[in-house]
Amino acid sequence: MKKLIIILTAVLCGYQYAGAWGRTGHDAIAYIAERNLTPKAKKTIEKYLDNHSIVYYASWMDQYRKTPGYEKTSTWHSGSVDADLRNTDEVRSPKGDAVAELENAIARLKNYRELDDSTVNVNLKYIIHLVGDMHCPSHVKYTGKDVKKIKRVILNGKKVSYHSVWDSGALAGNHAWGYTEYGHQLDRLSKKEQKAITAGTPKDWFEETARDCKGIYEMTEEGGEIGKDFINQSRHLVDSQVTKAGYRLAKVLNDLF
Numbered sequence: 535m536k537k538l539i540i541i542l543t544a545v546l547c548g549y550q551y552a553g554a555w556g557r558t559g560h561d562a563i564a565y566i567a568e569r570n571l572t573p574k575a576k577k578t579i580e581k582y583l584d585n586h587s588i589v590y591y592a593s594w595m596d597q598y599r600k601t602p603g604y605e606k607t608s609t610w611h612s613g614s615v616d617a618d619l620r621n622t623d624e625v626r627s628p629k630g631d632a633v634a635e636l637e638n639a640i641a642r643l644k645n646y647r648e649l650d651d652s653t654v655n656v657n658l659k660y661i662i663h664l665v666g667d668m669h670c671p672s673h674v675k676y677t678g679k680d681v682k683k684i685k686r687v688i689l690n691g692k693k694v695s696y697h698s699v700w701d702s703g704a705l706a707g708n709h710a711w712g713y714t715e716y717g718h719q720l721d722r723l724s725k726k727e728q729k730a731i732t733a734g735t736p737k738d739w740f741e742e743t744a745r746d747c748k749g750i751y752e753m754t755e756e757g758g759e760i761g762k763d764f765i766n767q768s769r770h771l772v773d774s775q776v777t778k779a780g781y782r783l784a785k786v787l788n789d790l791f
């Protein structure tokens with residue numbers, strides 16, 4: 535029994551670190567968006583999501599990335615920028631990435647009334663998740679030579695991937711909140727501030743993420759030891775990225791529905 539518990543704990547912890555933004559991050563982003571949907575958009579969207587809220591499907595893409603029929607989506611969770619931090623066609627993956635696939639899903643849903651329900655359903659799931667992923671600091675691939683690569687660090691004495699620190703470790707280390715408490719704390723911007731944040735296109739938002747998050751590769755070294763100070767330093771960036779993603783997701787969905 536003891537052995538089983540140890541194995542289960544290892545599997546569950548591993549799972550938590552494998553998910554982009556972790557579930558709490560994605561859920562909080564979708565929850566902020568849900569709080570800012572128009573009543574009409576909320577009603578229409580939930581009709582296509584089998585009467586579920588957008589939060590219910592916030593991490594669906596992470597859960598289905600290896601499911602037969604959805605393997606093509608496995609590369610869609612991140613994006614690249616060139617040396618000038620631009621998401622140009624040259625650096626976009628031919629297999630699809632977060633920005634291109636978000637643009638594609640938005641373009642498809644512009645005619646949602648002419649699509650069958652399952653097509654609307656799956657494209658909604660793509661949008662809900664990809665807006666979140668493109669704001670995750672570790673989901674920007676910097677192809678320029680001036681950004682150093684950090685693969686592994688030591689967090690609280692354990693070797694972990696640096697990617698996972700930004701997906702979930704930084705968020706979990708700062709607050710032990712669930713997504714509703716976290717969403718409540720972040721969803722406090724004025725209408726004017728929201729308008730400024732939601733201006734632009736997904737490509738603009740991703741390039742802004744690239745500019746704002748480049749500094750994470752200056753915060754430590756390959757194999758560096760990080761702890762409470764690092765987590766404290768990460769707080770503002772994580773909060774800011776989740777907040778922006780939440781309002782931008784609401785903007786995309788309100789414009790479509």
Ligand SMILES: [Zn+2]
Pocket residue numbers: 553554595596611663667
């Ligand atoms: Zn993802």
